Amino acid sequence: MILKNMMTLPSSLPSSSSPSFSYRHLYYFWVVAKEGGVARAATRLGMAVQTVSAQVKELERTLGFALLKPAGRGLALTEAGTAALRQAEQIFQLGGQLPDLVRDAASAPTIRLAVGLSDGLPKLVVRRLMQPVMLEPELRLLCLEDQFDDLLGELALHRLDVVLADRPAPPQPNLRLYSHALGTSGLSWYAPPALHAAASADFPASLEAVPVLLPTRHAAVRARLDAWFERHGLRPRVVGEFEDSALLKTFGASGMGVFPAADWVHEDLTDRYRVHRLGPCAGVEEHFFAIGTEKKIVHPLVQRLLPAAAAVPVRDTAHPPRNPP
Numbered sequence: 302m303i304l305k306n307m308m309t310l311p312s313s314l315p316s317s318s319s320p321s322f323s324y325r326h327l328y329y330f331w332v333v334a335k336e337g338g339v340a341r342a343a344t345r346l347g348m349a350v351q352t353v354s355a356q357v358k359e360l361e362r363t364l365g366f367a368l369l370k371p372a373g374r375g376l377a378l379t380e381a382g383t384a385a386l387r388q389a390e391q392i393f394q395l396g397g398q399l400p401d402l403v404r405d406a407a408s409a410p411t412i413r414l415a416v417g418l419s420d421g422l423p424k425l426v427v428r429r430l431m432q433p434v435m436l437e438p439e440l441r442l443l444c445l446e447d448q449f450d451d452l453l454g455e456l457a458l459h460r461l462d463v464v465l466a467d468r469p470a471p472p473q474p475n476l477r478l479y480s481h482a483l484g485t486s487g488l489s490w491y492a493p494p495a496l497h498a499a500a501s502a503d504f505p506a507s508l509e510a511v512p513v514l515l516p517t518r519h520a521a522v523r524a525r526l527d528a529w530f531e532r533h534g535l536r537p538r539v540v541g542e543f544e545d546s547a548l549l550k551t552f553g554a555s556g557m558g559v560f561p562a563a564d565w566v567h568e569d570l571t572d573r574y575r576v577h578r579l580g581p582c583a584g585v586e587e588h589f590f591a592i593g594t595e596k597k598i599v600h601p602l603v604q605r606l607l608p609a610a611a612a613v614p615v616r617d618t619a620h621p622p623r624n625p626p
Contacts, residue, residue: 324392326360329353330368331389334382335457338375387477390594394459411441414602417452418444419466421520422589423546425566430465430483430589434602448519453478456592462600464592468521477595481607484589486565488522488582495556497577504580505533512540512558514549525585526561532584550574563587 333342333353343350361368368382378386401413414434418427434440445452445461452464457476464470469480490508492500500511508530515537516523530537540558543549553560554574561582562570570576591607593599 322360322363326356326363327385327389328393329356330360330382330385331393333357333369333376334378334386334389390459390477394594397459412437412439412602413441413443414463414600415443415445415461417455417461417464418446419449419452419464419468420446420544421449421467421516421522421546422465423563423566423587425546425569426486426563426587426589427465428569429565430591431606434606437602437605440602453592456594459594462593463603463606466590466592467587469590470592479593479595481591481593482588483591483607484565485586486563486589488526488561488585488587489564489567490559490579490582491553491562491570491574491576492559492579493554493556493574493576496559497579500559500579505535508535508537508559511538513537514541514543514553514558514560515539516546516549516561517542517544519544520546522561522585522587526582529582529585550576561585 329342329346332346333339336342336345339354339357340350343353346353357369364381364385366381367379368385369376370379370382371377416431434442445455447455449466449468452461452466453470453473453476455461456464456478465483469482470476470478490500490505492511496511500507515526518524541549541552543552549560550562550570551574552558554576559579564581567578571578591603593603
């Protein structure tokens with residue numbers, strides 16, 4: 302990692318441009334602030350607690366202000382520490398980008414974009430949200446799928462440029478994140494050919510008689526689906542729950558059960574999976590967000606993604622997808 306490699310370099314610049322502090326000491330402070338305590342930071346760094354503590358105290362002595370204060374069994378940032386952490390985030394974010402920038406400059410021109418995908422996000426929706434950057438001829442795309450909280454951790458460490466998710470980031474005092482709304486789509490119910498006739502009869506009451514597939518409760522839309530069933534007085538015959546939206550659609554298309562999906566992907570869904578739309582899941586919507594870190598230098602493709610995605614129209618209520626013949 303570039304940040305660890307920095308530890309082997311001189312801690313200061315030539316005297317004509319030397320800062321009044323050591324970047325090595327700033328790095329130790331940054332890790333302590335991120336980990337929420339000296340002991341956890343020492344474990345991450347593979348160093349003694351006393352060594353890490355001494356380096357942070359030396360930074361405080363050099364700057365002339367206390368950066369950390371006791372808080373319960375851990376540590377909290379002072380006002381000065383908050384300002385120092387904000388600056389350190391920018392410094393080490395730029396440092397973390399250095400290997401890729403050097404490698405890319407020495408090879409064929411590419412623009413690297415690392416995207417985290419929340420595991421509850423429909424894959425067909427991801428392709429639509431990413432469409433504005435897919436036209437970049439020099440794109441080198443890295444997509445990583447993981448649980449929502451883990452992706453936010455990777456984003457905070459600047460290992461990702463942006464996270465796409467079905468919910469905004471929760472407020473976290475030590476993480477300066479923004480959540481940019483990309484759009485909203487209504488949901489509809491779909492059935493494979495073998496279940497279409499039975500599921501169409503007296504829909505949505507038919508969902509008590511036919512097998513139903515649902516996303517697991519890790520998906521933000523699951524709570525809205527449960528509330529929809531309750532409003533309609535329905536007790537669905539749930540035969541499968543899936544964390545992965547692509548698996549849910551694959552098993553549904555194979556005949557295992559009917560399932561909900563975003564109206565945004567109606568054409569892709571019916572063309573690829575050969576399923577039929579039953580009807581709307583009225584009042585239930587999926588929300589999509591791009592989450593990033595607040596920083597002065599924003600990835601150019603992330604800049605392109607946000608305004609373009611925000612312009613994507615939401616569900617067309619005047620002309621909903623038509624039922625198949």
